[in-house]
Amino acid sequence: KQEVTQIPAALSVPEGENLVLNCSFTDSAIYNLQWFRQDPGKGLTSLLLIQSSQREQTSGRLNASLDKSSGRSTLYIAASQPGDSATYLCAVSWDGSEKLVFGKGTKLTVNP
Amino acid sequence: DTGVSQNPRHKITKRGQNVTFRCDPISEHNRLYWYRQTLGQGPEFLTYFQNEAQLEKSRLLSDRFSAERPKGSFSTLEIQRTEQGDSAMYLCASSSGDRGNEQFFGPGTRLTVL
Numbered sequence: 001k002q003e004v005t006q007i008p009a010a011l012s013v014p015e016g017e018n019l020v021l022n023c024s025f026t027d028s029a030i031y032n033l034q035w036f037r038q039d040p041g042k043g044l045t046s047l048l049l050i051q052s053s054q055r056e057q058t059s060g061r062l063n064a065s066l067d068k069s070s071g072r073s074t075l076y077i078a079a080s081q082p083g084d085s086a087t088y089l090c091a092v093s094w095d096g097s098e099k100l101v102f103g104k105g106t107k108l109t110v111n112p
Numbered sequence: 113d114t115g116v117s118q119n120p121r122h123k124i125t126k127r128g129q130n131v132t133f134r135c136d137p138i139s140e141h142n143r144l145y146w147y148r149q150t151l152g153q154g155p156e157f158l159t160y161f162q163n164e165a166q167l168e169k170s171r172l173l174s175d176r177f178s179a180e181r182p183k184g185s186f187s188t189l190e191i192q193r194t195e196q197g198d199s200a201m202y203l204c205a206s207s208s209g210d211r212g213n214e215q216f217f218g219p220g221t222r223l224t225v226l
Binding site for chain 1: 116118143145147152153154155156157160162167168170203205211212213214215216217218219220222
């Protein structure tokens with residue numbers, strides 16, 4: 001069964017700290033992996049997409065890496081800010097399917 | 113580019129009633145997806161259209177659920193004879209198939225079944 005797991009479920013850090021969010025997935029035959037941000041009661045905002053042939057993607061203070069062989073991805077957030085507080089979701093699509101399979105997310109709180 | 117839009121944003125209905133939601137994708141996106149999200153969970157895939165063709169459906173999509181995309185532009189999701197377990201956020205996404213098929217999501221429709 002193709003599954004996505006995110007640990008921890010919640011994380012609280014002081015402002016300015018660098019942090020890493022983890023995502024693991026079963027079955028290495030992925031097509032792509034997306035990281036999203038979701039604010040309470042809102043839709044999803046796409047942060048980064050990594051295609052299966054790529055190892056990492058960067059956008060501003062965010063860096064996402066992909067290791068297919070170990071079934072893992074990380075989202076690195078540099079110099080965290082209170083505005084980064086949200087739930088971060090990892091989602092994977094596998095070869096042969098267009099659908100995204102999501103983890104349950106990591107709820108991040110950045111304290112001023 | 114105005115993004116994916118969904119209407120209504122909130123819907124409260126009584127058990128047994130039918131409801132219909134609408135999704136307008138980003139213009140020129142030929143792919144459209146429906147997902148459902150309950151509290152504390154990640155979104156779960158419901159169905160996918162490429163142009164007007166419905167190409168993939170989840171087993172979550174029971175006989176009470178039907179989705180259409182008649183002209184390959186906007187899509188509707190109808191739930192018949194709603195049940196309390198249908199209460200959730202219904203999310204729509206679209207993609208162009210390019211750039212690794214990045215999916216862009218709308219704000220969602222929150223359904224509450226009383």
